[in-house]
């Protein structure tokens with residue numbers, strides 16, 4: 001189902017967009033009220049088959065020299081950086097579960113994404129083992145025999161693959177994000193108890209529409225009683241709940257929760273499909289931005305991937321939860337000033353006016369661009385516009401900070417210099433038009 005949705009035709013996208021945005025506001029509000037789900041009502045979705053239970057001896061120690069690991073989502077943004085880090089910091093063969101009709105195509109896709117982010121390393125490439133499969137299929141689409149073989153072969157799983165889509169509803173994302181996680185846990189517990197490193201998100205906590213800022217801690221209860229506003233965060237919450245159930249049954253699991261992942265802090269390479277990139281493109285295209293008093297917590301992808309791989313190989317880290325957030329969040333106004341300094345003239349206008357402009361077909365913004373911003377617009381309609389993001393909580397990171405204290409890895413600030421690298425990259429790639437001024 002998710003496959004079909006990710007291949008929506010422009011006409012189908014327009015219809016969905018119309019449904020999300022162009023209803024009379026009363027109807028839209030009702031639609032959105034229904035879209036927000038309290039985690040209490042999601043709990044029943046987190047049902048882990050009783051047979052998913054580790055067999056044999058369970059070790060709580062990481063394998064310091066894994067020989068074979070399985071990585072999901074290696075053709076994606078963070079996945080490419082994780083693959084590169086795993087190749088550099090282990091001697092393991094990295095089995096990459098890739099959506100492809102055959103191994104040759106899987107190889108082509110994995111290589112293609114590493115090359116796109118300038119990460120391809122010919123010498124280490126022989127340790128990449130593509131596995132043609134699909135998270136949304138039973139037994140990862142591998143068939144019983146290959147599934148058993150793989151379960152026996154691997155030493156650990158890095159489960160990073162997911163459908164990262166802020167528009168589709170829960171049901172559309174469930175096969176990949178929820179059932180895919182369930183199949184990964186099945187694989188990890190089939191022959192012994194293989195460590196699972198699960199890439200989650202800070203979005204599993206209620207971050208918008210809060211009345212107070214508060215602090216979100218790494219070991220906070222998942223049953224926080226708050227509401228989650230899109231299908232993506234809802235499916236990630238249920239997936240993390242499944243991982244916690246598997247932990248309670250004895251599977252060694254570590255959980256990594258990044259905030260908003262941005263481009264490589266050194267090369268500027270970023271995923272053009274990312275929500276933040278699309279948001280910036282719409283600002284530049286319209287020439288105006290919403291005047292909102294809020295912050296964004298952004299973490300460069302090179303930091304996230306290095307931290308995950310180091311933590312996953314470090315003694316004493318297995319079984320913990322780690323927040324990968326930036327200790328220095330950025331005010332939206334500051335971000336806007338960096339984009340202006342790069343040469344794009346931007347006018348700050350009240351949120352409601354900006355929303356109207358964005359939806360004005362005469363402005364010529366491509367439907368695709370509007371479509372990708374639909375979740376922001378729809379959430380804002382549901383919870384009184386700009387107020388929704390005013391009270392972003394603080395993300396406590398004590399497990400991460402303590403575990404990385406003796407390493408050279410720390411989260412760099414996303415500042416004017418970093419953002420300039422991102423904008424240069426996005427202009428060079430043709431995603432953004434070259435600025436006229438400056």
Ligand SMILES: NC(=O)c1ccc[n+]([C@@H]2O[C@H](COP(=O)([O-])OP(=O)(O)OC[C@H]3O[C@@H](n4cnc5c(N)ncnc54)[C@H](OP(=O)(O)O)[C@@H]3O)[C@@H](O)[C@H]2O)c1
Pocket residue numbers: 072073074075076077078079097098099133134135136159160161162163164176199200201202236257258259260261262271274
């Ligand atoms: N980006 C962020 O700001 C952010 C923030 C916090 C957490 N995260 C988490 O980080 C992880 C990676 O995110 P990302 O931004 O790198 O996303 P991405 O670029 O969209 O990559 C997603 C990866 O998952 C794969 N995938 C999707 N559906 C699949 C399926 N049915 N079967 C097999 N593979 C499938 C994709 O494969 P295809 O190439 O075939 O599509 C791709 O390799 C996700 O778990 C996400 O929840 C991301």
